[in-house]
Amino acid sequence: xxTRALGATGYRVSEIGFGAWGIGGQMWRGVDDAxxxxxxxxxxxxxxTFFDTALAYGTGHSERVIGEELKHExxxxxxxxxxxxxxxNRQWPGKASYPLADVFPATYIASCTEQSLKNLGMDALHxxxxxxxxxxxxxxxxxxxxxxxxxxxKEEGKVLHWGISINxxxxxxxxxxxxxxxxxxxxxxxxxxxxxxxxxxxxxxxQKPLGIIVRVPFDEGALTGKIKANTVFPAGDWRAEYFAxxxxxxxxxxxxxxxxxxxxxxxxxxxxxxxxxxxxPEVSTVIPGMRRPAHVRQNTAVSTKGSxxxxxxxxxxxxxxxxxxxxxx
Numbered sequence: 232x233x234t235r236a237l238g239a240t241g242y243r244v245s246e247i248g249f250g251a252w253g254i255g256g257q258m259w260r261g262v263d264d265a266x267x268x269x270x271x272x273x274x275x276x277x278x279x280t281f282f283d284t285a286l287a288y289g290t291g292h293s294e295r296v297i298g299e300e301l302k303h304e305x306x307x308x309x310x311x312x313x314x315x316x317x318x319x320n321r322q323w324p325g326k327a328s329y330p331l332a333d334v335f336p337a338t339y340i341a342s343c344t345e346q347s348l349k350n351l352g353m354d355a356l357h358x359x360x361x362x363x364x365x366x367x368x369x370x371x372x373x374x375x376x377x378x379x380x381x382x383x384x385k386e387e388g389k390v391l392h393w394g395i396s397i398n399x400x401x402x403x404x405x406x407x408x409x410x411x412x413x414x415x416x417x418x419x420x421x422x423x424x425x426x427x428x429x430x431x432x433x434x435x436x437x438q439k440p441l442g443i444i445v446r447v448p449f450d451e452g453a454l455t456g457k458i459k460a461n462t463v464f465p466a467g468d469w470r471a472e473y474f475a476x477x478x479x480x481x482x483x484x485x486x487x488x489x490x491x492x493x494x495x496x497x498x499x500x501x502x503x504x505x506x507x508x509x510x511x512p513e514v515s516t517v518i519p520g521m522r523r524p525a526h527v528r529q530n531t532a533v534s535t536k537g538s539x540x541x542x543x544x545x546x547x548x549x550x551x552x553x554x555x556x557x558x559x560x
Contacts, residue, residue, distance in 0.1 A: 232278025233534045237515045238415050238442025240392045242311050242357070246509055247531050248281035249274045250446060250518035254296055255289025264296070266523055271300045273524035275309070277531040283418070283444060283518045285315035285362055286347050294350035302352060312351060313358035313416070313444065315396055316343040324398035324559070325363030331371035335361060337380035344384055358416055359384070360394040366407040382413060394418060394442070399557045400425055402432040409435060416442035421514070422450050423489070423507050424552040433513040445508045445517040449501065453482040456490060456500040472558050485552065492546045502533050507547060510538040 234243040254267035274282075282301065284293045294314060297305075304310035318325060320333045344359060368374055384390040394416030397405045402419055409417055409432075417436070421428045421443075428443070436443050451473055452458050460480035464471045474482065489500060497503050508517045521527050539547075 232531060234280070235515045236440075236442070237281075237311075238436070238440050240358070240415050240442055244281035244311055244516050245279045245534070246516055247279060247505070247534050248283055248444070248516040248518040249279050250520040251282055251284040251293045251297060252288050253520040253522040255293035268296060268300050269524050270521050270527050271297065273527040274521065274531075275301065275304055277527055278534075279527070279531060280309060281311050281313070281516050281518070283313045283446075285317065286343055286350070287315070287317035287362060291346065291350045294347055298351040298353070305351070305353060311357045312353070313360060313394065314347045314351065314356060315360040315362035316340060317362045323363055323557070324401065325365040325368075325404070327365050327367035329365075331368045331373040331377060334363070334368070335377050336373060337376040340377060340380045341384065344389055348389065355388050356390045358392045358394050359390040360396045360416070360418060362396050363398055364395045364405045364408060365398065366404055369407055385413070392416065394444070400427060400555050402428050402430070406431055406435060409439075409441060416444060418444040418446055420447045421445045421508055421511075422448050423454060423504060423547055423550055424450055424554070426551050429511075433511065436513045442515045443513050445514050448504050448508045448517050448519050453486065454489070454500060454504040456486040458482045458486070473556050478556060485550070489550055492543065496540060497543060501529065502536070503539070505530060505533040506536060506539045507544070509533070510544060
């Protein structure tokens with residue numbers, strides 16, 4: 232497993248990380264808890280050192296599972312864990328119209344951090360992130376108190392590094408806050424379809440430097456080629472809404488078009504998707520969701536293959552796709 236610098240945090244992390252939303256179990260269905268725990272151990276065995284979770288994933292279940300299963304690795308520094316504070320109003324994405332007092336008030340930032348420390352069994356969080364953001368909140372009268380709380384938690388040693396998890400498909404909503412030295416990482420959607428981070432975020436990352444954590448490299452499964460027009464998701468699975476209406480058919484059509492660019496150098500769509508993300512030097516780590524040991528092995532194997540050839544990257548440009556299928560709460 233190759234490693235990359237996570238911005239200026241001092242951490243070198245595996246370039247393939249572990250996205251732990253799925254093992255929260257609440258919104259992703261069809262895989263039992265024991266399988267997710269096995270996936271975590273397989274990840275360690277395959278060289279993954281970066282694990283991304285959140286207090287909102289299964290109402291803390293994802294954090295607790297990581298804390299239980301990776302206790303030794305966390306204690307010895309073998310596993311770097313990033314988690315997130317959910318918006319208090321539970322509204323994704325973070326809109327400019329929401330008052331900060333409803334999203335990240337100072338006391339709430341502190342209480343969520345304490346809960347995550349408890350769930351993970353840690354004395355200090357390696358990376359704590361605000362799970363949504365909007366730069367309009369920098370002008371909110373409550374931002375000063377919230378910011379002081381963020382700085383205080385770092386001074387107290389409860390949070391070692393702070394980051395921002397950017398609104399879906401909207402890196403422009405966090406460019407101002409990320410110039411602040413206290414925020415050292417940024418988590419963002421980046422994949423073959425969504426190139427938005429290339430416009431300004433990557434330039435900021437190079438200048439600062441800023442650790443870039445790439446989420447949704449497979450577009451929630453659309454870029455794996457496994458979503459078909461007739462796909463049926465398990466009862467209660469949130470993807471039924473993401474791929475509502477004729478979206479499954481559209482995802483299948485576009486995946487077939489992408490498959491036409493595969494050759495002897497790139498064998499599968501998942502490999503193509505991950506290597507696309509890793510072809511950008513600004514990217515620190517890519518965190519596909521993994522709930523099965525087999526998925527862990529498939530994803531980590533990509534690290535040995537390197538960036539995509541320039542000719543292949545050129546072929547992917549016409550496949551960029553401006554869309555937003557995420558439901559708004």
